[in-house]
Amino acid sequence: xxxxxxxxxxxxxxxxxAVKIDALLRLAGLLESREADILAANAR
Numbered sequence: 729x730x731x732x733x734x735x736x737x738x739x740x741x742x743x744x745x746a747v748k749i750d751a752l753l754r755l756a757g758l759l760e761s762r763e764a765d766i767l768a769a770n771a772r
Contacts, residue, residue, distance in 0.1 A: 740751060759766070 740748060743751070
């Protein structure tokens, strides 16, 4: 997973500003939609 994250970070760094904003907004939406699952996993 770490290797995939590094590769994605490199691609995002080279992306246009609008692409970066879109990616961050999508990631924020995913985090919000999975909030309960994330909090439950962190509580274990």
